[in-house]
Amino acid sequence: MKVTTMNVSLPPELIRFVRRKVDSGIYSSASEVVREALRRLALEENGNAAKRERFDRSRVRAAVKGLLRSRKKTILGPDLSLRDLIDEGRA
Numbered sequence: 001m002k003v004t005t006m007n008v009s010l011p012p013e014l015i016r017f018v019r020r021k022v023d024s025g026i027y028s029s030a031s032e033v034v035r036e037a038l039r040r041l042a043l044e045e046n047g048n049a050a051k052r053e054r055f056d057r058s059r060v061r062a063a064v065k066g067l068l069r070s071r072k073k074t075i076l077g078p079d080l081s082l083r084d085l086i087d088e089g090r091a
């Protein structure tokens with residue numbers, strides 16, 4: 001793998017964190033710490049994309065079920081559909 005040098009500015013708390021990791025002996029350089037952090041971020045983002053999609057769909061399902069339950073308790077009555085609410089700009 002070709003390696004390119006890149007200068008990155010970090011706030012003091014992250015500089016201390018990186019130095020502690022190197023000082024602990026787990027990593028031999030600050031570059032190794034940053035590479036590992038970026039690898040983990042990439043894995044997390046790739047894995048979370050699928051989770052977000054599932055999460056969003058489950059939230060939508062729960063919201064629709066909640067609307068259906070709540071409309072029975074309102075003056076709108078059980079005969080009002082979600083389409084009616086959308087057409088009237090209430091949803």
